[in-house]
Amino acid sequence: MKSRVHVIAPYATMLPVVKECSALFPELIVNTSVGSLEDGVNIAIKEECNTDIFISRGTTARLIKEAVKKPVIDMHISGYDLMRSLSLASNITTKTALIGMRSITHVAKAIIDLMDIPIAIYTVEHLEEIPTLVLELKNKGFKQIIGDVIITHISETYGLKGFLIQSCKETILQALERAKQANEYKNNIDVPSKIFEQIVQKKYKNIVVLNKENHIIYEHISKLNFTGEIKDHLYILNTDMNELKPRASKLIVVDNDLIEIKGYFVSEFGYKLFILKKYDQLINQSGLTVQTHPLHIPVIKESTSIQHVYKQVELLFKHREPILLIGQQGTGKDFISTYIHEKHEEGLLVTINFKLFNIDQLKIFPLQHVRTIKFQHCEAIGEQQKEVLSSFVQQCLEKNIHIFVLCEESQQVDSFEWLKCNKIQLPTLSERKEDIVPLIHYFLSQFHEKYGTTPVKIKNKSLSLLEETNYPLNIDDLHAIMKQIVLNEKDYIIQHETVENILKQRNQTLKPISFKGTLKEIEKEIIELVLKEENFNQSKTAERLGINRATLWRKLKNEVH
Incomplete structure (x- = not known):
């Protein structure tokens, strides 16, 4: 009789390799899903009745073992897995560390010593050590953390680049081989008391309980979507609580809704209880977005030209002066403004696109919790509306809110003089x-x-x-x-x-523009180049060139004749 095996992969790119390996095991019926940590646990609980053996990796495998009564096989990270990941991570010239359990780090140390790779190694014994260690590494200037799913998730939540160690074909083959021989079930985790559950559900609409090992053992969510992003913030707040500090709170923005998380340490049981509350329609308007995910891109500034830009922007930002960033498409205006905000502020970063945003809404705009605002497409503002924006900018500056204006077209710069911003030109690549x-x-x-x-x-x-x-x-x-x-x-x-x-x-x-020939010929070359870059979309081409579509159509028609 064939065994029913369910592989719960921590990342999607593992699935094709699992499918390839499964063909070599005709005695197994192999199903696959993608889910890490609690998402993987939920999949295992749902599929337990239809599965004989689960296969997963690392922390996800351990969590599944605690949640189900079927055998769970851990795809252990091999030396070859580490060698590939360390080689890739070393290509990026940024300060990098590897965090893992001793079974991982002692192999990684041998590889790093052998290959002479400039990567630091840190060993942890328990999961609760990870957030504190990641924060310490961030303060020491580390930018990239190598590790398993939970380590990379925590690193990215703290604003660092997480580099996931991926499993190779040989590792998956070994796990499937072990699946053939698996013959035991394991039992773990207790279900919270039904009495406790009834009391909680009557009093709270959104509640989560963590046990002493900081695992979610209970959740009752009825008024919001309990996403992975909210869980990440909950785990961060969890690290701020102990017997000496039994309470903590945090404000986050998810899908333009403000969510408040309040945490309580219940010392009698060693549990941590979290109450979540959503405030509807904090900022829910067309043309307005709120930065909710931290940057995970390394700051690359080897050239003196971009170093000078970062130095200028940072200086003006610290003095809370409005900044006008001027640069071609793809020069990094949005990235730099977001990076500087995340480096110096903890409040909300809001972006307003005046091509879509109703500027009259600025009169009732909620500035609570906002620390930085980015303006895009200010050229779309009419003469009669400039006073509204000027008044709003002044209101923001009085509240110590930082202002960025992003401008792509150099010919538009003069039209922004009324905003009284400090101009900074970004270099091309x-x-x-x-x-x-x-x-x-x-x-x-x-x-x-x-x-x-x-x-x-x-x-x-x-x-x-x-x-x-x-x-x-x-x-x-x-x-x-x-x-x-x-x-x-x-x-x-x-x-x-x-x-x-x-x-x-x-x-x-x-192909670069030659700038040879008549003005009309050069203009034709520019139009053709922009048309190709915009996949021959005339509306986008006209917008890039700073002309209306009728003018573009007339110029194209003249070229045809």
Whole structure:
């Protein structure tokens, strides 16, 4: 009789490898799902009746063992898994640490010593040590943390880059082999008292209880969607509570709703109780977004030109002066403003797009909890509406709220004089050549994590070629090129031929403007270039060129005739 095996993968890119390996085990009926931590537990509970053996990894596997009465096999991280991940992580020239249990770190140390990789190692014995350790590493200047799902989740919640250790084919094969031989069930976790449950549900609409090991043992949510993002914030708040500090609270924004989390330490039982409350329609308007996810992108600023920009922005931000960031598409205006906010403020970051936002709403705009506001497309504001924005900006400055204005078109700069902002021009990628190689290494690692792509290295010859390439869309264009390269490369090392082929395919788009010929001919070349970049969308092309669609249509018609 075939055994029913359910593989609960901690990340999606593991599924194709599981499917490939499953074909080698005809005696197993293998089903798959994606879910890490509590999401994985929920899948296991739902599928327990239809499953003989569960397979998962790391902390998720341990949590599932506590929640079900079926055998659970842990796909242990192998030395080869560590070697691949450490090699990829070392491509990014940023301060990096690996956190793990002793079974992981002692193998990682041998690999790091052998390969001479500049990565620090930290061993933890219990899960509750992780948040404190991550915070200490952040204060020491670390930017990237390597580890399993819970470690990368905690790292990213604290604003660091989490680098997940992925499992290779051999590791999954070993787990399936163990699944054939599994013959025992394990029992664990107790169900909370029904009496306690009835009392809680009558008094509270949204409540979560953690036990002494900081595992969720009870939740009753009826007035909001208990997402992974809310859980992450709950776990952070959990680290702030103990017998000496039995209460803590936190405000977060999810889907434009303000959610308050209040935590209570129940010393008699060693449990922690959390009450969640949603405040409806904090900021729920067209053209308005609230930053809810911390940046996980490394700050790459090897070039002196971008270093000068960061220094200027940071100085003005600290003095709470309004800042006008000017730069071409893809030069990093949105990233820099978000990064500076996250570095210096803990309140809300709000972005207002005046192409969609009704400016009259500024008169009743709720500024409570807001610390930074970004304005986009101020050129869409009419003359009669400028007074409304000026008054709002003054109100924000009086409340010590930071102001950013983002501008793409250089010809629009003069129209912003009335805002009285400090102007900072962002360099193009061609003006910050020193940053291209670090960006390439970051994109290489990013695509491997996101898509499970094969290559982990790129040759110096290819790096030089990419350094000399013209990028009309700056960082965005380099990102698109690297995506095509890694998706088309089948080897572990990116071959030079692959880079050449991708660049050749994009040659027309990447061809620089010659500036030869008459003004009309140069204008034609610019229009054709922007049309191609916008996939021949005339509305977007007209917007990029700062003209209306009728003018663009007339110019295109004249070219035809």
